[in-house]
Amino acid sequence: MFNDRTVLQVIPTLEVGGAERVCINLHSGLERLGVRVKLITLVEAKRATFSAVPEVLGLGGARARNALISLTLQLRSSEAVGVISHLHHGVAVSQIAILLCRLVGRRFRHVAVLHSCIISTRDAYCRTFRGRIAWRLLAYLYRRADVVVCVSSGARDQARATLRLKESQLRLIYNPVIDERSAPFRAAVPGRGCSFAFLGRLEHVKGCDLLLDAFSLARFTSAPRLLVGGDGSMRAELEQMSVDRGISGRVEFCGMVDASSWLEGVSALVVPSRSEALPTVMIEAVARGLPVIAFDCSPGVRELARMYPSIVLVQNGDTASLAKAMEELEVSLSAAGNSADDVLATFGFDVAARKYLEALGASGH
Known part of the structure; x- marks a missing residue:
């Protein structure tokens, strides 16, 4: 299904962090399986501190509204069949853009990746009245995604209860961390000093x-x-x-x-x-x-x-x-x-990439 089509990965920024490294690693794994992947950041693309960073399209959306408009136009003009979004901002903007595209007959599979502890996120949002409104919107947008990927079984259990997701929406996919095709890792050499x-x-x-x-x-x-x-x-x-x-x-x-x-x-x-x-x-x-x-x-x-x-x-x-x-x-x-x-077997690039392709090709909920 995906060998001759494009998958979009959407993330707020590629400033260095764990989720950003996961995004880059997943990009490598998908491309090695023959999938064309387009990496999009909601803000202006900057050079990130990674050993290998693919070509990135930066939407330059300093404001959420500008990022939403730019991503919606990008989706409408692309031949993508699926979207993988990362982090809450990326998930929210992607899901709204996908809903807007559906109004003109364009449909995309959306896989939303939950990288953080959702209970901590909820508690942080719900400290103010405005935050509680934002939390309700975020939870709704996660529920509208075709698949929500959780990076641990504990995160999956929290998401099921906190976001009220259907079991058919949830996938446990561990982060792609280890490159199967790289040389074996070498531990620190004893004697260098602790x-x-x-x-x-x-x-x-x-x-x-x-x-x-x-x-x-x-x-x-x-x-x-x-x-x-x-x-x-x-x-x-x-x-x-x-x-x-x-x-x-x-x-x-x-x-x-x-x-x-x-x-x-x-x-x-x-x-x-x-x-x-x-x-x-x-x-x-x-x-x-x-x-x-x-x-x-x-x-x-x-x-x-x-x-x-x-x-x-x-x-x-x-x-x-x-x-x-x-x-x-x-x-x-x-x-x-x-x-x-x-x-x-758990955290390899190719292992995760295959599971993400399964999520993109799963039947709707």
């Missing part, structure tokens, strides 16, 4: 401030480093925090990095997020044989920990427990025993 790593947006929800607190509390037997990959609005505050905690000499803020190569030089990954769906970076670390310490912050994180024993969970937000876990890991640090082969 280094813990954080990789993510420097925003409140990602919890880097909690990690700095825990790192300053930990009583290590050596002097491990903490490497912070990523950028965001809290960077200056976090840099000052490392000075105030007396750990600035052992903390390096690396800025935007390419996760695929950057993780090869670290000993362990720490994921101190206050909330997550299914963290891509955890899967990448597991595939490299890296041990992972994370807060028990979501069903998706717990699901990964059940699948891979190299992931250690501590109580969400408890910096003392996080410090203790890092102390113990520093003493016993060794290869965690995972390899890319352990996770390819």
Whole structure:
């Protein structure tokens, strides 16, 4: 059905993040299956920090209305048979554009990808009257999608209850993280010195401030480093925090990095997020044989920990427990025993791409 037609992928922006990496990886997987894929960002396309970024059409819609008009016109003029949309803004704009196109007889299959914890999203929206109206609209638009993809079984359970979705609409498709056709991943080489790593947006929800607190509390037997990959609005505050905690000499803020190569030089990954769906970076670390310490912050994180024993969970937000876990890991640090082969069957590019094609070709609800 799709070998001679086009599938559109819609995402608000390609600024570096987990969902954005998933979008790029899915693009690669679909193209390798012979599908023509057009990647669209709702805002002006910018060069992103990825090892391979396909051609991107940026709609330049700084305002939601402009993005909606541009996407509707793009859909009407395209030969696409399906749309895969990412993140709440991308899903909302895509579904409204698809509904508008139906008024003139154009129909598209819509697969909406739910990357975040929907309960946290609902709670954040519903703090104000205006937010509650926006939440009702967002939930309605998810219900109008042909398929809603959830990236973990926990996220699927939440979506079923919170968005009131039909069972026939829901698909569990794990994120495409590992490239089946790349060389086997190599874990960090022992003897380089112990280094813990954080990789993510420097925003409140990602919890880097909690990690700095825990790192300053930990009583290590050596002097491990903490490497912070990523950028965001809290960077200056976090840099000052490392000075105030007396750990600035052992903390390096690396800025935007390419996760695929950057993780090869670290000993362990720490994921101190206050909330997550299914963290891509955890899967990448597991595939490299890296041990992972994370807060028990979501069903998706717990699901990964059940699948891979190299992931250690501590109580969400408890910096003392996080410090203790890092102390113990520093003493016993060794290869965690995972390899890319352990996770390819679940998190491979081609595996996910085939499942997305099945979702695009499923019967309507």
